[in-house]
Amino acid sequence: MTEAGGAEHSRVLDLEPPRPGPGQVAVDVAYAGLNFVDVMARRGDAAYTGSWPHHPGKEVAGTVRALGEGVTHLAVGTPVVAATRAGGLAEVALADAALTVPVPAGVPLHVAATAPLGLATTLLLLTDAGRFAPGESVLVHSAGGGVGTAVARLLPHLGGGRLLGTVGRPEKTAAALRNGYHAVHARGTDPAELAARLRADNDGRGIDLVLDPLGTAALALDLDLLAPGGRVVLFGNAGGGAPDPLPPLPRLLGANATLTGFSHSSLLTHAPAKVADAIRRALDLLAAGRLDTPVTVLDGLAAVPAAHDLLAAGRGEGKYVVAPGQPS
Ligand SMILES: NC(=O)c1ccc[n+]([C@@H]2O[C@H](COP(=O)([O-])OP(=O)(O)OC[C@H]3O[C@@H](n4cnc5c(N)ncnc54)[C@H](OP(=O)(O)O)[C@@H]3O)[C@@H](O)[C@H]2O)c1
Known part of the structure; x- marks a missing residue:
């Protein structure tokens, strides 16, 4: 998102994959959740966009791609979800290890992707x-x-x-x-x-x-x-x-x-363990087959601006996730 406005300022760009810093994890994103907070950032709402360009996306599911210094409780290749501070709408995203949680067996990643924020x-x-x-x-x-x-x-x-x-x-x-x-x-x-x-x-x-x-x-x-x-x-x-x-x-x-x-967002900074606990709890319900969460899957990041348009117009229905690697 290059400046405040609408879909006309959203671009899908090829960038160097980000590398995790100390305490961080890089995730190969299988699915990323869309959230209204991305629309508020796109509109340029005060307190939702720090600077431009803004890399939107605050929840992902995928597999661990690389570990930053000091991260010992996760392994490369582990299926995880993560609450990303930004940049989740991408093929590779960075997250704090403290906000990255393994996905239990049996939980499909497109559904798991709705756990970290939604x-x-x-x-x-x-x-x-x-x-x-x-x-x-x-x-x-x-x-x-x-x-x-x-x-x-x-x-x-x-x-x-x-x-x-x-x-x-x-x-x-x-x-x-x-x-x-x-x-x-x-x-x-x-x-x-x-x-x-x-x-x-x-x-x-x-x-x-x-x-x-x-x-x-x-x-x-x-x-x-x-x-x-x-x-x-x-x-x-x-x-x-x-x-x-x-x-x-x-x-x-x-x-x-x-x-x-x-x-x-504030809890991510001031009480990350509280968010991580809630993510685990949601994943446990999903793993037990006790939570039927309907999800609309978009194919490819190029489909995201139009979905953001729907949310911005109050015309969205339920929850959307995107498979970033898929062509639109
Ligand atoms: N505080 C937090 O940490 C936190 C975390 C997650 C979500 N949220 C908030 O929870 C709400 C739901 O989030 P979501 O991601 O699930 O989004 P969503 O409900 O799928 O979409 C946002 C909804 O906001 C309503 N809305 C009301 N006034 C609007 C306006 N002027 N323009 C556009 N939409 C308007 C629309 O529904 P109706 O018109 O039917 O009301 C719209 O569908 C959002 O307001 C979001 O910011 C807050």
């Missing part, structure tokens, strides 16, 4: 940040996307609960319902009407946990719907504009609300 984030949102307890109600905004789909697949393994969602377009409701949501509504209707519908979907009760990647755009709705003691986890800013100030203290006190922030 599934790990979803597990951490529900458990660590969201403190989900079995039987609780959960509202997810952007229910039809990669994370939204993963919530529906993971929730039953955490004890199950009532799962409600919103999507940006009415045509996305059917897929989210098929994926396991109990009720899904398109946003854009009158907020009071949307709140009334969601409350009715939860039998008139407050919602225990809201997972919200919409910046502050839906925060008033979230707080209106929240059960006393409920939690709102803010984990994105999909619209990309400047977020509004957070609600005044009396609003939070009156709602008995917990407002939590979540950033996978």
Whole structure:
């Protein structure tokens, strides 16, 4: 990605394969996950692009190609997944050894590729940040996307609960319902009407946990719907504009609300073991055949800009990965 904008600034280039530095691993990438964070970087959203050119891609699956100095717990040729800080959308990617996890036998690499960012984030949102307890109600905004789909697949393994969602377009409701949501509504209707519908979907009760990647755009709705003691986890800013100030203290006190922030990128730096644990947990569920994660596979890196266009327009469906070595 050479400058802020859209697909017109994305190029597939032949570069020298990167070599791992101390504590790093080079991975021959079989599949790389696409994520909305790459679209935010492409748009040039503040705090998502440090400099240009930007090499996107934050999760990969493949085999260990080379080990950097001091890396002893992995071997060349081992199938692994890795949370890359950038540069995952490539044939060869670098990752910290601490964020590189062997793939258990029986887990296909195109599915494993969704673990380092997508599934790990979803597990951490529900458990660590969201403190989900079995039987609780959960509202997810952007229910039809990669994370939204993963919530529906993971929730039953955490004890199950009532799962409600919103999507940006009415045509996305059917897929989210098929994926396991109990009720899904398109946003854009009158907020009071949307709140009334969601409350009715939860039998008139407050919602225990809201997972919200919409910046502050839906925060008033979230707080209106929240059960006393409920939690709102803010984990994105999909619209990309400047977020509004957070609600005044009396609003939070009156709602008995917990407002939590979540950033996978920040955890990579400040608590990598937490992310690695979540990746292992996701892989274990996949290995046990307990997690059915639908994935759309793109052939070749040249197909990525058009898929990013879909995500940028809010038209993506579920989770996308790319096989970088395949011709488009
Ligand atoms: N904090 C973290 O560490 C972290 C980690 C992973 C993902 N996330 C966030 O979680 C969300 C889901 O990620 P994902 O990779 O699975 O992506 P995704 O859900 O497959 O795609 C992003 C979705 O954002 C919604 N959206 C809302 N406003 C939008 C706008 N103005 N322009 C474009 N899309 C808009 C769209 O769904 P609807 O229109 O249906 O809502 C779109 O499909 C993203 O917002 C992402 O940034 C955060």
